[in-house]
Amino acid sequence: MEGVDHLADERKKAEFNVEAMKIVWAGSQHNLEVSNRISKLVADDPAFRKDDRTMLPRKELFKNTLRKAAYAWKRINELRLSEEEASKLRFYVDETAYTDLHWGMFIPAIKGQGTDEQQRKWLPLAYKMQIIGCYAQTELGHGSNVQGLETTATFDPHTDEFVIHSPTLTSSKWWPGGLGKVSTHAVTYARLIIDGKDHGVHGFIVQLRSLEDHRPLPGITVGDIGMKFGNGAYNTMDNGVLRFDHVRIPRNQMLMKVSQVTREGKYKQSDVPRQLVYGTMVYVRQRIVADASCYLSRAVCIATRYSAVRRQFGSQNGGPETQVIDYKTQQSRLFPLLASAYAFRFVGEWLEWLYTDVMQRLQANDFSTLPEAHACTAGLKSLTTSVTADGIEECRKLCGGHGYLCTSGLPELFAVYVPACTYEGDNIVLLLQVARFLMKTVSQIGTGKQPVGTIAYMGRIEHLMQCRCNVQRGFAELSADLVEAAVAHCQLIVVSKFIEKLQQDIPGEGVKQQLEALCGIYYLSLLHKHQGDFLATSYLTPKQSALANDQLRALYSKVRPNAIALVDAFNYSDHFLSSILGRYDGNVYPKLYEAAWKDPLNESVVPDGYHEYVRPLLKQQLHTARL
Numbered sequence: 001m002e003g004v005d006h007l008a009d010e011r012k013k014a015e016f017n018v019e020a021m022k023i024v025w026a027g028s029q030h031n032l033e034v035s036n037r038i039s040k041l042v043a044d045d046p047a048f049r050k051d052d053r054t055m056l057p058r059k060e061l062f063k064n065t066l067r068k069a070a071y072a073w074k075r076i077n078e079l080r081l082s083e084e085e086a087s088k089l090r091f092y093v094d095e096t097a098y099t100d101l102h103w104g105m106f107i108p109a110i111k112g113q114g115t116d117e118q119q120r121k122w123l124p125l126a127y128k129m130q131i132i133g134c135y136a137q138t139e140l141g142h143g144s145n146v147q148g149l150e151t152t153a154t155f156d157p158h159t160d161e162f163v164i165h166s167p168t169l170t171s172s173k174w175w176p177g178g179l180g181k182v183s184t185h186a187v188t189y190a191r192l193i194i195d196g197k198d199h200g201v202h203g204f205i206v207q208l209r210s211l212e213d214h215r216p217l218p219g220i221t222v223g224d225i226g227m228k229f230g231n232g233a234y235n236t237m238d239n240g241v242l243r244f245d246h247v248r249i250p251r252n253q254m255l256m257k258v259s260q261v262t263r264e265g266k267y268k269q270s271d272v273p274r275q276l277v278y279g280t281m282v283y284v285r286q287r288i289v290a291d292a293s294c295y296l297s298r299a300v301c302i303a304t305r306y307s308a309v310r311r312q313f314g315s316q317n318g319g320p321e322t323q324v325i326d327y328k329t330q331q332s333r334l335f336p337l338l339a340s341a342y343a344f345r346f347v348g349e350w351l352e353w354l355y356t357d358v359m360q361r362l363q364a365n366d367f368s369t370l371p372e373a374h375a376c377t378a379g380l381k382s383l384t385t386s387v388t389a390d391g392i393e394e395c396r397k398l399c400g401g402h403g404y405l406c407t408s409g410l411p412e413l414f415a416v417y418v419p420a421c422t423y424e425g426d427n428i429v430l431l432l433q434v435a436r437f438l439m440k441t442v443s444q445i446g447t448g449k450q451p452v453g454t455i456a457y458m459g460r461i462e463h464l465m466q467c468r469c470n471v472q473r474g475f476a477e478l479s480a481d482l483v484e485a486a487v488a489h490c491q492l493i494v495v496s497k498f499i500e501k502l503q504q505d506i507p508g509e510g511v512k513q514q515l516e517a518l519c520g521i522y523y524l525s526l527l528h529k530h531q532g533d534f535l536a537t538s539y540l541t542p543k544q545s546a547l548a549n550d551q552l553r554a555l556y557s558k559v560r561p562n563a564i565a566l567v568d569a570f571n572y573s574d575h576f577l578s579s580i581l582g583r584y585d586g587n588v589y590p591k592l593y594e595a596a597w598k599d600p601l602n603e604s605v606v607p608d609g610y611h612e613y614v615r616p617l618l619k620q621q622l623h624t625a626r627l
Ligand SMILES: CCCCCCCCCCCCCCCCCCCCCC(=O)SCCNC(=O)CCNC(=O)[C@H](O)C(C)(C)COP(=O)(O)OP(=O)(O)OC[C@H]1O[C@@H](n2cnc3c(N)ncnc32)[C@H](O)[C@@H]1OP(=O)(O)O
Pocket: 069, 072, 073, 076, 086, 087, 090, 099, 100, 101, 103, 104, 105, 135, 137, 138, 143, 144, 145, 146, 147, 177, 275, 276, 278, 279, 281, 282, 284, 287, 370, 371, 374, 422, 423, 424, 425, 426, 429, 433, 436, 437, 440
């Protein structure tokens, strides 16, 4: 029934102030106000329609994305949106596009690695989108191992230029988003060669296409790498391939904040760690952590609402069947994900703070917190994206068969999200970085150096203090176990940041109590999942483990009446969710039925191809039957 809120009874059960929780989720009253305004702006504008995305052929899909990106840019300028509002607009438009890499990586790379002079030259052009850039690091043969890149940038002292070249097939740039069809420029990572000496990987600004007719410049071969996983999803992006055949660029297009090449061809290293060349990746990893809670909460919102609508079994005296959300098994799969969405929200906020703090310290030439920032961004990126990708898929299963329909919104959400486990650093490779950081910390504890920040707890563990270990000995052999230790370390960060959040003043009736319950679900479900480890290491007795499990079940019951309100607090519009199963009003069945008839396959009663391929079969069967 149109206009009826099928979830109204569920909403009445809430024991907390949902509006106050919306503010907690948004981060502040101001953020909530901006989100409401921009979300409505997008939802009300038919130009941002996206319900047809999974049905469009690639070329049409891509052209549509170009149209939307141009229109979004026009609206940003017409409405004079601030950076914060523009970024919210991008969020609610909810379509990956070349602009993400332009704003999210090309510009940050120039800001982070360019000199003041380079920034003055390139940033105004990029901010006005008079040039469009991408981040061209990964190659066909090398992604994780950045130091293994093969593209060369050889200094030519006669002309004061670098010659950018792809010496082998495996050195072809492969994957950069926005590169395939749109970017006019790329921050390209290449080995710096001066006078035959290899100085390692550096960033260079290279123009790829003419600003007049968009054709590739001489020496450049460029194109799209082809269809990716899923319908719609990441296929709105032109991930590209790029080869250089002795392409010349002026010397001043090497990004020279970290190291410089003089007119005479002298290589000079600034007094800063070389890892600052990786700074853009650290920035984006931090953004990815902040985004994880958005993706996970979307899936959880859909699965929670649908679980309250869906009924199976348990009818008493001809009454309605049981809502599937009332099954403890459903709760034990769904509520830890609900708790994770909130947990990732808070750890994302903290990581943003940590990143800003590190950037301020870098300005003052204080590099002391860089290793911790790297370990936290790498580790949390890995943890949150893995849990979110698996969580979206779990939500699909929680929705039974209907979750498999594109109209549930879940297949596309999964397809667009799952590469986050790989891009910006493969999750295992990043956890190995965390493991290395932890081992290094352990090796230093023995020397009396007290760990601080997120590793301070290690200084309080008795047997680590006695430990005398060398960072590399046995590392490769034990790497699978070390990765598990790295995950546990990251989980500890997530839990401790959730607890720190609860120590803050949180206004709103019942809000803090709900967050306490969710925090409990978060750590108790982890404890339950890993109880074997806790028992094996005697950190828990079997009795304590059983009590923890009882407590977990009690928390599921506490959250159950609040579940719908807890996902309402995410404040997602139906347009943004783009899911019939996750509709705010819970009016699922009539809308599923209606949507089926809108499928292009149902435009005609007799399908295309019937007369060529089906009719002859039927005729043949008739003939055989008669025989
Ligand atoms: C419409 C208008 C709109 C308007 C406005 C709208 C706005 C819209 C805005 C939209 C925005 C959307 C957001 C963007 C979305 C982007 C989507 C994502 C796309 C994906 C992009 C990518 O996918 S892009 C490629 C990423 N590709 C990697 O991710 C490679 C991983 N691979 C490595 O990263 C290295 O290869 C690896 C393993 C560390 C080894 O590096 P290596 O061999 O050099 O180093 P070693 O392991 O030897 O380590 C030596 C020492 O360096 C230390 N260290 C290492 N890294 C460090 C670091 N980063 N910082 C500090 N320290 C570091 C380490 O801890 C050691 O320290 P120590 O010596 O003290 O122990």
